[in-house]
Amino acid sequence: MAKIPFKVSARTAKLIGQENFSNPEGAIIELVKNCYDADAKNCIVIADIKFEGVPDILSSSDFQKYSQHNSLIKSCYILKGNKYILSPKSNEKQASGLMEFFSSFNSIYIIDNGHGMASDVISNHWMVIGTGNKEYEYLSDDGRIKTGAKGIGRFALDRLGYLAEMYTVPKKGKGSHWTMDWKQFDVPNKNISEVEAEVEEIDWNLKDWILSNFKNNASIHKFFNTTSYANGTVIKISHLKDVWDHNGLDGIYKSLEALIPPKELEIPFKVHFYLLQQPKLYGEVDTAYFNDYDYKVTAEYDANDLSVQLTVTRNELDLKRVKKEFAHIFKKAKSPYDLKTLEKKKFTISTSANELLKWEKKCK
DSSP: OOOOOOOOBHHHHHHHHHTTOSSHHHHHHHHHHHHHHTTOSEEEEEEEOSOSSOOSEEEHHHHHHHHTTOHHHHHHEEEETTEEEEOTTOOHHHHHHHHHHHHTTOEEEEEEOSOOOOHHHIIIIITSTTOOHHHHOOBOTTSOBOOSOSSOTTHHHHHHEEEEEEEEEOSSSOEEEEEEEGGGGGSTTOBGGGOOOEEEEEOOOHHHHHHHHTTTOHHHHHHHHTSOOSSEEEEEEEEESSOOOHHHHHHHHHHGGGGSOOGGGOOOOEEEEEETTSTTSOEEOOOSSSSSOSEEEEEEEETTTTEEEEEEEEOOSOHHHHHHHSGGGGTTOOTTSSHHHHHHOEEEEEEEHHHHHTOOOOOO
């Protein structure tokens, strides 16, 4: 009896991967998680959004430039005075074509200073769809619990744009340049084994590349001149598929808060978000956890004598107003409710597990 293997079409593999990323926000989050898993101390997300949609007006010079690359420009824009105006008679097919054309000028960069990838890691892990290495290697080299998807995060790139390229430099050995045209997955009757990316080893300085490509952005230059980037990864996604307006960018910036470890965990991982067209609009992403609270309690427990030390931090009062308008209330107050303790915002309580849990003491 003959044995025959299953075959998976490229389109099916793509659809399976994309089920995890219903919107560009989720795809960005997945790529930043990969930076965390690579033990990066810093991750930079840069949006280069030249067009938020189809422009209503084109200057004469822009019309001449873009019409050379796309015939729809001549069909859909009408000269009025010294400018070209988008015709209201453009049909749905033309509007879709224009959107795809102008979105092709937009790009997203994900940059980290993690451990990077050698060429064999790219071949044996990055290029393997559904790899399960994170299930048994769930801790990173620095002891972080890995958070990224199990082998389908590559499709986050496809969710964002039609073209992707990656520059990566490991701590030891040569760097690599990897490029991928995701339109290959849409070719009818093409098997997944027929889809190929291009990769080559390169001598490459990550930091010099960044400073050269973003030389007109003072905020980015300032950051990279004060941060170590000897190794790491740069991913560029171009020919973006979605409309990237300010509402979408604000949503991504807000969502990234959830990826910043709480300060209490002391995990060195920072995320910065920049829009090249408005470099001062965003910046470092702050953690969403434990910053907005009224009370915070931490406990230390000694199993030998069942002692417990509680540290209470109070953050619910406007101390300036309290001292100005209500200081008289605290004249006879005792610690930890006196004004002096309130100003410190923190006090400790020493007790025991027996007392806290109302255990009955039993003598043997």
